Every structure is written in C-alpha cells, then in structure tokens.
Amino acid sequence: MKSAARALSEDTAETGAQQIRDAIRDAIVERRLSPGTKLSESDVGNLFSVSRTLARAALQALSYEGLVSVEKNRGAFVAYPSPDEARQIFSARRLVEPGILREAAARITPADIKRMRELLLEEGRLMSERGQTARRAEIKASGDFHLMLAAISGNAIVQRFMEELVARSSLVIALYGQSTVSSCGHSEHGDIISAIESNELDRACQLMLHHIAHIEADLDLRERKSLGLREAFEL
Amino acid sequence: MKSAARALSEDTAETGAQQIRDAIRDAIVERRLSPGTKLSESDVGNLFSVSRTLARAALQALSYEGLVSVEKNRGAFVAYPSPDEARQIFSARRLVEPGILREAAARITPADIKRMRELLLEEGRLMSERGQTARRAEIKASGDFHLMLAAISGNAIVQRFMEELVARSSLVIALYGQSTVSSCGHSEHGDIISAIESNELDRACQLMLHHIAHIEADLDLRERKSLGLREAFEL
DNA sequence: GACGGTCAAATTGTATACGATTAATTGCAC
DNA sequence: GTGCAATTAATCGTATACAATTTGACCGTC
Numbered sequence: 001m002k003s004a005a006r007a008l009s010e011d012t013a014e015t016g017a018q019q020i021r022d023a024i025r026d027a028i029v030e031r032r033l034s035p036g037t038k039l040s041e042s043d044v045g046n047l048f049s050v051s052r053t054l055a056r057a058a059l060q061a062l063s064y065e066g067l068v069s070v071e072k073n074r075g076a077f078v079a080y081p082s083p084d085e086a087r088q089i090f091s092a093r094r095l096v097e098p099g100i101l102r103e104a105a106a107r108i109t110p111a112d113i114k115r116m117r118e119l120l121l122e123e124g125r126l127m128s129e130r131g132q133t134a135r136r137a138e139i140k141a142s143g144d145f146h147l148m149l150a151a152i153s154g155n156a157i158v159q160r161f162m163e164e165l166v167a168r169s170s171l172v173i174a175l176y177g178q179s180t181v182s183s184c185g186h187s188e189h190g191d192i193i194s195a196i197e198s199n200e201l202d203r204a205c206q207l208m209l210h211h212i213a214h215i216e217a218d219l220d221l222r223e224r225k226s227l228g229l230r231e232a233f234e235l
Numbered sequence: 236m237k238s239a240a241r242a243l244s245e246d247t248a249e250t251g252a253q254q255i256r257d258a259i260r261d262a263i264v265e266r267r268l269s270p271g272t273k274l275s276e277s278d279v280g281n282l283f284s285v286s287r288t289l290a291r292a293a294l295q296a297l298s299y300e301g302l303v304s305v306e307k308n309r310g311a312f313v314a315y316p317s318p319d320e321a322r323q324i325f326s327a328r329r330l331v332e333p334g335i336l337r338e339a340a341a342r343i344t345p346a347d348i349k350r351m352r353e354l355l356l357e358e359g360r361l362m363s364e365r366g367q368t369a370r371r372a373e374i375k376a377s378g379d380f381h382l383m384l385a386a387i388s389g390n391a392i393v394q395r396f397m398e399e400l401v402a403r404s405s406l407v408i409a410l411y412g413q414s415t416v417s418s419c420g421h422s423e424h425g426d427i428i429s430a431i432e433s434n435e436l437d438r439a440c441q442l443m444l445h446h447i448a449h450i451e452a453d454l455d456l457r458e459r460k461s462l463g464l465r466e467a468f469e470l
Numbered sequence: 471g472a473c474g475g476t477c478a479a480a481t482t483g484t485a486t487a488c489g490a491t492t493a494a495t496t497g498c499a500c
Numbered sequence: 501g502t503g504c505a506a507t508t509a510a511t512c513g514t515a516t517a518c519a520a521t522t523t524g525a526c527c528g529t530c
Contacts, residue, residue: 015307015483040511051485053288056512057295064299066392072250073491073512085391092392095334103330156320157301157327161396250513276482286515291482308482308521473530483520488513495508500501 020048020058028067028078029143029170030136035080039068065164067171079171083221086172090216093165097146097212098205100162103153105196105204112152113197119144120190127186139170145189169215176219188214255283255293263302263313264378264405265371270315274303300399302406314406318456321407325451328400332381332447333440335397338388340431340439347387348432354379355425362421374405380424404450411454423449 024044027033045055059076062068070076081089119141126138143166150162188211195204259279262268280290294311297303305311316324354376361373378401385397423446430439 017483042511052512053484053486057292060292060295061299064296074493075511088390088392091338091390092396095338095390095393096331099330099334103326155323155326155330157323157400158330161327165392252513275480277480287482288514288516309523310481471530473528475526475528477524477526479522479524481520481522484518486515486517488515490511490513492511493509496506498503498505500503 015054015057016048016050017054017057017061020044020050020054021061023048024058024062025065025067025167028062029167030139031170031174032136033078035078035171035175037078039076039078041076066168079168081168081172081175083176083223086176086219086221087216089165089168089172090212093169093212094209096158096161096165097149097208100150100153100155100158101192101196101205101208102201103155103158104149105199105201107154108152108196112148113193116145116148116193119148120186120193123186123189142186142189143167143170172219173215176221178220179218250289250292251283251285252289252292252296255279255285255289256296258283259293259297260300260302260402263297264402265374266405266409267371268313270313270406270410272313274311274313276311301403314403316403316407316410318411318458320403321411321454321456322451324400324403324407325447328404328447329444331393331396331400332384332443335385335388335390335393336427336431336440336443337436338390338393339384340434340436342389343387343431347383348428351380351383351428354383355421355428358421358424377421377424378402378405407454408450411456413455414453 024033024039033039039059041052041055041059044059045052048055059068059070063070063076067079068076069079123138123141123145126134126141129138146166147159147162150159153159188207192204192207192211195201195207259268259274268274274294276287276290276294279294280287283290294303294305298305298311302314303311304314358373358376358380361369361376364373381401382394382397385394388394423442427439427442427446430436430442
C-alpha cells in the first residue's frame with residue numbers, strides 16, 4: 001500500500017535520500033540493526049554508493065522519526081529508547097489507537113476487512129514458520145495490522161504518527177521484550193477485527209487497549225543503566 | 236519553556252540548521268510568511284548567512300513537520316494545506332487533545348495551573364491591544380495554551396505531535412479563517428482550566444472538543460481548488 | 471500574428487573539500 | 501608499571517563546486 005501511495009503522487013519519489021532512509025528504517029524495524037549500533041555517515045554513504053550528503057540527510061530524517069539519535073559531533077546511532085521513553089511510546093499508543101479504531105470502523109469497507117483478514121492469515125502462517133526471515137516478516141506483519149487500521153481511518157497525519165509509534169515500538173520490544181514469541185498476541189488482532197465487523201465498537205476499543213497493555217506487559221522495563229558496571233560485577 | 240527544555244539537554248543546541256528551522260517555523264506560525272511563499276535555498280542561506288547546505292537541511296526539517304512542502308527539482312514553499320488536509324488536522328486534534336487533557340489533569344500541579352492562568356492573562360491582554368505585533372504574539376499565546384497542556388501531560392512524543400498540529404493549524408487558519416478576531420475563543424481556554432481545576436474531567440473534555448469545533452467552524456473550507464480553472468472562467 | 475522548438479538563466483540534486491571537534495594512541499615523567 | 505599529557509587519527513559540521521532539471525525567453529516558421 002505504501003508503493004501505491006507513492007505512485008499516485010508521482011514525483012514524491014523525491015531524492016535518493018528517501019530510499020536510503022526507508023532501507024535503514026526497514027532494517028531497524030525488522031531488527032537487523034540493533035539499538036545502539038553506530039551509523040557513520042561515511043559507512044552509510046559507502047554502503048549505498050552515495051555521498052555523505054545523502055547519507056546524512058537520511059540519518060537526519062530518521063532522527064525526526066525517533067529511530068536514530070544523532071549526537072552532536074559524535075554521530076548517529078540506532079536509537080536506544082530508555083524505559084521512560086518506552087512507557088511514553090505505549091502511553092501514546094493507548095492515547096491514539098482507540099480513536100483511530102473508531103475512525104476506521106466508521107469508514108471500513110468489506111474490501112478492507114477482507115484485506116485485513118488476509119493479513120491476519122499471513123501473520124499466522126509466518127508465526128508457525130521457523131527461521132530469522134520468517135521472524136522478521138512476522139514482526140513487520142504484526143505492525144502492519146495497526147498501520148492498516150490507521151490507513152483505513154483516512155487521516156494521513158494520524159497515519160504517519162502511527163507509523164512512527166509502531167516503528168519505535170519495534171525498537172522497544174527488541175530491547176526490553178522478554179518472551180521470545182511474537183511481538184503481538186496474534187489472536188487479539190483477529191478478535192479486534194471481529195468486534196469491528198459486528199459493530200461492537202466499545203468492545204473493539206477495549207480489546208485494543210488490552211492488546212497494547214498485553215504487549216507492554218511482556219516488557220521488562222527495569223532501569224538497567226547503560227553500563228551498570230558496579231552491579232554487573234559486584235553482584 | 237522551550238529554551239528551558241533546550242538548556243537542560245545542553246548539546247541539543249546541535250547544528251545551526253536548527254536555529255534556522257526554528258526561525259522560519261516561527262515566521263510561518265506567526266503568519267509573517269504566507270502559505271505558498273517560495274523558500275529558495277539560496278535566499279534562505281543568504282538571509283541567515285549560511286550555505287545552501289544548512290538552508291536545505293532546515294527546509295527539509297520543516298517539510299517533515301508539514302510546514303513547508305518541497306517539490307522535487309522545484310523548491311520549497313510554505314505549505315498550502317488543502318481543505319481536506321485542514322479537516323485532517325482538526326480531526327487529529329479531536330482525536331488527541333481529549334487524551335492529552337486527561338493525562339495532563341492527572342499530573343497537573345498548582346504551579347502549573349498558576350502558569351496557565353498567567354498565560355491566559357497575557358493572552359487576554361494581547362487580545363485587547365492593537366497592531367500586528369500584538370496580533371502575532373496573541374496567535375502564539377493562543378497556541379501555547381494547547382502546547383502547555385501537552386507539556387504537562389509529560390509525554391514528549393505526544394507533545395511533539397501537538398506542536399506539529401498547532402503549527403499546522405495556524406497555517407490553516409491563516410488560509411481559511413473568516414473572522415478577523417483571534418484564532419481561539421479566549422474565554423474557552425479559561426473554562427477548560429476551571430473545569431480541570433474543579434476536577435470535572437468529562438466536562439473539560441467536552442469543552443475541549445467544543446473549543447476545537449468552534450475553531451474549525453470559523454473556517455471556510457469550501458473547495459477552492461488551487462487552480463479550478465474550469466469553474467473560475469466558465470461560470 | 472500565433473505556434474513550436476531551441477537555447478539560456480536560474481534553481482535544485484549531489485559530490486567533494488576543508489575546518490573543527492572528538493576519541494584514541496603514543497610518549498614521557500613519575 | 502601507572503597516570504597524565506600531547507599528538508594523531510577518525511568523524512562530524514559546513515562550505516563550495518559541479519551536474520541535472522526546470523523555467524522562461526528568444527527566434528524561426530507556418
């Protein structure tokens with residue numbers, strides 16, 4: 001759907017920096033790049049065969065999305081969200097997603113529901129598969145559920161906001177997630193769709209809030225300071 | 236409060252591009268720059284005595300906030316939100332602001348209330364004054380009310396989102412606003428504070444929604460398509 | 471005189487170059 | 501051998517330079 005949105009606006013293809021940005025973002029969201037990894041401008045540039053100018057632009061863009069943090073005169077790193085940031089991310093999701101759900105439910109079409117069910121199926125299929133590739137695809141699919149709702153809501157601004165929140169959630173889960181299993185309770189997605197379909201709006205919102213709480217509950221957000229040397233050895 | 240937030244993070248002062256970005260943003264929000272105005276990279280660079288590199292970075296940053304639109308190979312322009320975009324902006328505000336209000340109410344301190352009351356006083360004072368300078372200050376103060384609530388909510392992510400929404404709202408009002416008077420019904424701000432103070436949370440939310448609806452109602456969002464050539468001449 | 475195409479001016483897209491800041495390594499003194 | 505200081509290497513911050521694209525003008529032709 002992203003390519004479609006890009007196609008219709010034609011020259012929104014813009015500059016090559018966008019492609020690099022998207023590539024790096026995907027790598028971060030799919031957790032091929034770990035939080036804290038240094039992203040040197042030269043390295044990024046060489047990797048994509050462009051100058052530092054474009055690499056820098058891409059990194060700047062990612063910093064606006066909160067996926068990388070650039071420190072003055074030090075460089076860019078894959079963001080390493082603090083426990084507090086993590087809480088804020090999920091707090092923001094609890095704030096926004098019920099509203100998105102209501103908007104989406106008001107505009108959803110049978111075709112949309114069909115596509116969402118297909119996405120769910122794909123998600124389930126990936127869940128049962130083995131291997132890193134499947135795991136990464138699953139991570140993406142699980143986020144796509146929430147993004148698709150945002151897309152259906154028809155509000156591009158809120159949609160972009162959700163894209164940021166979902167991406168950053170992935171980082172948080174990578175850092176603080178405990179269970180090895182999927183980031184999202186898969187069945188909960190299906191329940192939400194069903195509730196929407198049967199017009200039980202309030203219940204759908206409740207399910208959504210529970211779903212988010214469920215994800216957050218799987219995190220271990222204890223403040224393990226970046227280098228707790230003392231405790232790391234003196235235990 | 237912005238300078239305070241910047242001061243404590245110290246080297247978040249970052250690059251000179253940030254300053255340029257802020258300066259242009261202020262100019263847009265205070266409506267010294269009209270929607271559609273071209274922002275040539277060279278001109279911006281010369282104006283601030285920096286190279287095109289920094290000017291470009293600043294414009295890119297503003298485009299992420301939706302305040303300027305950069306068209307490939309054509310340049311950057313102060314954003315000219317379409318009626319549909321305008322509706323999305325206010326729809327997003329209706330979606331987010333009640334939640335912000337609830338969060339803020341849960342954490343607000345007497346000191347916060349005092350500061351907000353001071354802001355309200357300042358707002359009222361500016362409202363009675365004459366002149367462009369006062370008008371611009373009033374615009375800013377009226378937005379600051381909503382931003383302060385977001386700040387009190389303690390969620391930096393939601394806060395940033397609100398900053399974007401408020402800034403873009405200013406653009407929309409500049410374009411489609413009808414009444415010459417202030418962008419926001421001033422008294423409504425006071426009512427909201429009072430409701431929060433007396434712990435009437437639901438009523439505060441209702442007031443907020445009405446307030447937003449009130450702003451939107453003052454707009455003339457008839458589709459005057461940028462170049463409705465046909466209708467413009469064939470009538 | 472109107473239409474079409476070619477050319478020139480201006481502006482953006484990208485790359486490279488240079489200065490500044492930070493981090494690391496080496497060397498020296500203790 | 502340890503700790504500090506100065507130097508070196510690497511990386512970022514910014515400016516400049518060149519290539520590509522667009523825009524408006526000029527000119528010839530119909």
